[in-house]
Amino acid sequence: MPRRALDNPLVLAVLGLLLEHPTHPYQMLTDLRARGGAAINRGTLYDVVEALVAAGWVAPQGTERTGNRPERTVYALTDDGHDELVRRLDSQIRTPRREFTQFLGAVAYLGALGPDGAVDALTERARRLADRIAADADHLAAVLASGVPRLHVIEAEYALAQARAELAWIGSVTEEIRAGSLTFPTRED
Amino acid sequence: MPRRALDNPLVLAVLGLLLEHPTHPYQMLTDLRARGGAAINRGTLYDVVEALVAAGWVAPQGTERTGNRPERTVYALTDDGHDELVRRLDSQIRTPRREFTQFLGAVAYLGALGPDGAVDALTERARRLADRIAADADHLAAVLASGVPRLHVIEAEYALAQARAELAWIGSVTEEIRAGSLTFPTRED
């Protein structure tokens, strides 16, 4: 029984992937990365899978090999694993947690950039974000047009909605800084 | 020179706090927690501060003690630390990164809960989120009314905006699931 409760975000991702079909870790990595996942460390993934096996949520399903490549161990979800997946899903959806994104952490000290620096940085972010939103929306539309059920890309819709809200927020603060209605206090408190 | 680039989110938080005034780690912890920060591990904080000292971004400013309590080492931001803070701030604002919140990870497998389970969980999240938004908005208003400059609570405004967008999104998908316009494919692909 591991002391730490396997709270790595990868846990959910791996269980979720295995819900679709058994695979080997390297394949998971490829899939996860394709699904737009943030950079995932390979070593970590193997560690997580090992921990999942120890927890009894996942079980090796035999090995295969192509040519003389290293053996690939294929893993499948166990019944316990399925239960755990549902439990986590449910709890992570039910309970909103305060999450600390890099941007949130940075905005907190926006003052340190001064009004001009802040406007400059925010404007660039807005530009890049807008580009990404456009690209993601296009991609999403293409995927949907190809017949993939909407439910399978629902997280992309959520991400898009959040990105659009962020963009709008950035637009409004930038405008307020420019207009002088959001002032930068000088050091003295 | 550390091999890994000190990319813990705490780094920015600590540098930011020290921008205001020198303190000792325990105090940072209290402040950070009061600022609504997620649960921060004490051991980690001491490790991070140590790493910051090694990086030359922070320097011990002498020690003090109250009664026979353990000595408290007070740290201050160095000039290099100030530069680094600005560099990070600027880069983290300029460059949007795909961040993976727990909720995003969970929504991706919403299908595993089935339509009823999904609606149930989403509805509860919406309720809790709405409560939190109301509480945070009140708190924000109170703080502003007490004379704190808006810039100092700007990150709370951002968090509120994101939370509101999330709430709206949850409302619309929940409605779509209920209405049957967002269908749950049965296993078979």
Added chain:
DNA sequence: AATCTATCAGTCGAAAACGACTATTGACGA
């Protein structure tokens, strides 16, 4: 006065995460 509890402040061994390293195969251009 004695005990209980909460807060203060930090240390340190153990667990988790990282990323550099190994080794093989298939594709592509020189």
Added chain:
DNA sequence: TCGTCAATAGTCGTTTTCGACTGATAGATT
């Protein structure tokens, strides 16, 4: 056809992060 490059798979030593532990003090309780 030889060499380089990208992709395939996984291992393992090092770093980072965690959280249980120590131990002291001030205030509340019996």
